[in-house]
Amino acid sequence: MRVERILTVRRGFGALLVAACCSMVVAAPPSKVALTNVRIVPVSGPPIAQGTVLIEGGKIVAVGEDVKVPYDAREFDLSGKVVMPGMVVAHTWRGMDIPNESRPVVPQLDAADAIDPSQLYFEECLRLGHTVVHVMPANNTVVGGLGQVVRPIGLSVAEMTIDDGGFMKLSMAPRRGSDRMLQMATLREAFAELQDYVARLAETKYEEKLAKEEREIDVLPVEARKRGRKELKADHIDDEHRNLIRLKGGQVTVEGESGPTLFSPLGAFVYCGSAMDVPRAIAFAKAHGFFDRLVLVLGGDSHKAIKALKKAARPVVLPENLVYRDVDPFTNKIEETFVPKVIADAGLQFALLPGPSASLPERMLTYQAARCMRYGISRTDALRAITQMPAEIIGVGERLGSIEVGKDAHLVVFSGDPLEFTSVVERVFIDGIPAYDRSEDIRLKRLLTTKSDESADDEQ
Amino acid sequence: MIMDFGSRLRLVAALLVGLGTSFAVSAESPSLAFRVAKVVTMDAADSVINDAVVLVAEGRIVTVGKRAEVTIPDDARVIDMPDQWLVPGMVEGHNHTAGGLGDLNDMVYLTNPGLDTRATIDPNNRLIESARWGGVTAVMLIPGSGTNMSGFGTVSKTAGDTPDEVILRTPGSLKIAQAGNPEWYFGGVGRRFMNWNTRQTLLKAMDYNDRWTSYEAGTSTTKPEYDPIFDGFRGLFKKEFPATVHTQIYQVLLTTVEMLGRQLDLWVVLDHCTFDAWKVGPLVVAQDLWVLNGPREYHFDRTMNRMIGNCSGWWKNGVRKLGVNTDAPVVPERELSYQATMACWYGWQPYPALAGVTRVPSQALGLYEQRGSIEAGKIADFAIWTGDPIDPRSACLMTVVDGRIAYDAADEDVRRF
Structure with missing residues (x-):
């Protein structure tokens, strides 16, 4: 069970609240589940033509051709079906009420405060086999706040949560109505203000110390700020600045009434709206100490900065539109680039996002992966780009993204090969819980049933 | 002379x-x-x-x-x-008629902890007067829901000639509006900012209360400065009065139950509770919170393709601390009984519904010992x-x-x- 992060910690009180929050009711998965006679695509290794995946307590405990099914396991005979790991959406604002707040710099905010478990988006995730969703503020921001990694089942955000997101959203591309100069100025200001804030806080703490000892101020402000540093405790710092400190690599421990709460360093998802944003994002991350935890979210023609991307060798989240289209202004000749190929050829770790189309199949991650294969990316890499790689990028790679013993049982059962366009998701298991069954998907049935089907049923 | x-x-x-x-x-x-x-x-x-x-x-x-x-x-x-x-x-738990129709909202900040409807009580305004025609004897007069925290409410009788004569308790409650109106505040805000900001205001107030409490208990010798903005909150944390919360829609209810009920452990009365909020029933039961549903008594559920009575939904989900409100002047307070009638038309039961306009709101607002x-x-x-x-x-x-x-x-x- 996760330790729920309390989104705000006031002085000396945070840990108490955290302790109070561990009692959330979570649906217990059936203790033992066996998927038998199924073709297994583990992604982390070669496929198994016909085998068994055994789940116990929500974890995968055995995978292989000769796995003995315990007598008390609930068995799903999946002859002729194919099972793959639950797919991972690396970056989306869906699931929240709005993509971005109106204020440009909001590092104190958290996606968990806006995630709506009742949104149809999450039902859709089940239907498509997307079992891990990294809900993140969208790109129309400067410092946008924290994300949250959730599964698409659960009554409350606490039940849905897989991991408290370890990433802050930033954007190098200008917000609507702004330009790159203002964008950068605002970003620089946010970090410069942090220095100022800490300095002033230190000065205040030094003054408070003197006041307690009934002494007069004896030094100039510059010196008071230095001396006050010693008086400064992590829990004097507010949410906004604490998160920026974490982003810069700081590990913050806040003492509470029931013990310390540790806030680990944050990574950053930095949106680049064009090639020119990429080197600036990299430079900014280096300057502020989060380059090692940097993920670049690519948009527009960012792939053109491939040299800088390759040199940085940081993971990237690809645009929803996989094909970038350039028009030569003189000849009107259209030149198309298949973006994932450029990135894959550079040897970068990358995550595919579901397509932007309103049509059902195009929103599937498997569709994106299939297109990658068509454009020359290996089947293994294409499958990894919708499972293992995004899981690693968002920091849950040890628990999710492949079918391996010890991993969380997020499994998607397809009617055939997952990248075959006639295949559909038949079942989804999340932490061993049978979370989706296509034969009971009422909304899908309504969508796919015609009047003539109904009358044919009546005649029978 | x-x-x-x-x-x-x-x-x-x-x-x-x-x-x-x-x-x-x-x-x-x-x-x-x-x-x-x-x-x-x-x-x-x-x-x-x-x-x-x-x-x-x-x-x-x-x-x-x-x-x-x-x-x-x-x-x-x-x-x-x-x-x-x-x-x-009858006791009307959610009412904006303290001073007739004026003085409803002050859109100063997104949270306005220093405001109080006590300043607007006009005991014999036409709307309060009409409450008596419908057998309503006590009302919770609260500010509007234009901001996340619009101020303190006042519990008032419906008969009497001066504010001092009619006021039963002041502050009567703290009015919080979680979402579904405050997002229109100036440039617009989302739930991430609103929830953070509301929580922040409450934590500041809690800090203020803690400082005074430890000073009064003698564990601290520094006398805190009196702050008129936060002083009213002391009763909230001592559970002398509840938080009256404008909340509706599944996710928003979840936030209320989680943040105000579970994390901050306040005495919470959930008002409105409309749309698909009743689905949060089990969590409301777990936190033992009060529900005063209304003014809308029904919800068209697109998944089930049918009309759901909100109270019926809450009741079926195990919520027994259940009543209705009018949100007067949205529905005049004299029609409080009709709110219960309508809840029954949509699937609730008459006796619990009668309790839902008398005993339950009286208990929810902490009046039951006397009334x-x-x-x-x-x-x-x-x-x-x-x-x-x-x-x-x-x-x-x-x-x-x-x-x-x-x-x-x-x-x-x-x-x-």
């Missing part, structure tokens, strides 16, 4: 003190005996007394019992209504109805507030229906 009103009042008071307290009180409220067909007491045992007499003196209920068993004192004025029902005065049931010793707040108030054919004939007849339909000058 004209004596101003204040000094005249002081003179009268001085005279009354001189004459002795008992005389003063009995002169103001003579004892009354109500002979009725049925008393729905709304006591803990849910007793109903048929063919009953209720004796009232000095503002309180003295005796409740079968007609044959109660001796009516000679000097009591007998109100003989042998075919009618006597039920506790909200017909029991000896309680303050005499009740109404006489031609039948079950939940039956829309029934009419309110008389409303008694503090043992005084505040509305009498027999009086042609005040009769409205």
Whole structure:
């Protein structure tokens, strides 16, 4: 069970609240589940033509051709079906009420405060086999706040949560109505203000110390700020600045009434709206100490900065539109680039996002992966780009993204090969819980049933 | 020479003190005996007394019992209504009519902890007056939901001439609006910012309370500075009054239950609770919070393709601390009984619905020790109805507030229906 992060910690009180929050009711998965006679695509290794995946307590405990099914396991005979790991959406604002707040710099905010478990988006995730969703503020921001990694089942955000997101959203591309100069100025200001804030806080703490000892101020402000540093405790710092400190690599421990709460360093998802944003994002991350935890979210023609991307060798989240289209202004000749190929050829770790189309199949991650294969990316890499790689990028790679013993049982059962366009998701298991069954998907049935089907049923 | 009103009042008071307290009180409220067909007491045992007499003196209920068993004192004025029902005065938990229709919202900040409806109480404005026509005897007067925290509410009686006479408790509650209106604040805000900001304001107030509490307990020697913005919150954290929360829609309800109920452990009354909010029922039960549903009593569920009664949904999900509200002036407070009627039309049950406009809101707002049931010793707040108030054919004939007849339909000058 996760330790729920309390989104705000006031002085000396945070840990108490955290302790109070561990009692959330979570649906217990059936203790033992066996998927038998199924073709297994583990992604982390070669496929198994016909085998068994055994789940116990929500974890995968055995995978292989000769796995003995315990007598008390609930068995799903999946002859002729194919099972793959639950797919991972690396970056989306869906699931929240709005993509971005109106204020440009909001590092104190958290996606968990806006995630709506009742949104149809999450039902859709089940239907498509997307079992891990990294809900993140969208790109129309400067410092946008924290994300949250959730599964698409659960009554409350606490039940849905897989991991408290370890990433802050930033954007190098200008917000609507702004330009790159203002964008950068605002970003620089946010970090410069942090220095100022800490300095002033230190000065205040030094003054408070003197006041307690009934002494007069004896030094100039510059010196008071230095001396006050010693008086400064992590829990004097507010949410906004604490998160920026974490982003810069700081590990913050806040003492509470029931013990310390540790806030680990944050990574950053930095949106680049064009090639020119990429080197600036990299430079900014280096300057502020989060380059090692940097993920670049690519948009527009960012792939053109491939040299800088390759040199940085940081993971990237690809645009929803996989094909970038350039028009030569003189000849009107259209030149198309298949973006994932450029990135894959550079040897970068990358995550595919579901397509932007309103049509059902195009929103599937498997569709994106299939297109990658068509454009020359290996089947293994294409499958990894919708499972293992995004899981690693968002920091849950040890628990999710492949079918391996010890991993969380997020499994998607397809009617055939997952990248075959006639295949559909038949079942989804999340932490061993049978979370989706296509034969009971009422909304899908309504969508796919015609009047003539109904009358044919009546005649029978 | 004209004596101003204040000094005249002081003179009268001085005279009354001189004459002795008992005389003063009995002169103001003579004892009354109500002979009725049925008393729905709304006591803990849910007793109903048929063919009953209720004796009232000095503002309180003295005796409740079968007609044959109660001796009516000679000097009591007998109100003989042998075919009618006597039920506790209704309590309206969510009401914006403190000063009529003005003074609803101050859009200063997204949270406005320093404001209070006490400043707007106008006891005999037309809207409050009309509450008496529908058997409503107490109301929670709260500011609007334009911002996440619009100020403190006031619990008030529906009869009386000055603010001091009608105010039952101040602050009556803290008004919080989680979402579904405040997002229109200036440039627009989302739930991430609203929730963070509301929580932040409450934590600051909690800090203020903690500093004072430890100073008063002697664990800290530094006397905190008095802060008029946060001082009102002390009662909230001491659970002397609840947070009245404008909340609706599944996710928003979740936030209320999680943040205000579980994390901050406040006394929470969930108001509105509309749309698909009833689906949060199990979590509301787990946190033991109050639900006052309304003004909308139904929700069209697109998944099920049918109409859902909100109260029916809450009830089926196990919520028993359930009542309704009018959100007056959205629905006039005199129609509180119709809110319960409508909840029944959409699948709730009449007796719980009657409790949902009397006992439950009275308990939810912390008034039940003194009011909200017909029991000896309680303050005499009740109404006489031609039948079950939940039956829309029934009419309110008389409303008694503090043992005084505040509305009498027999009086042609005040009769409205």
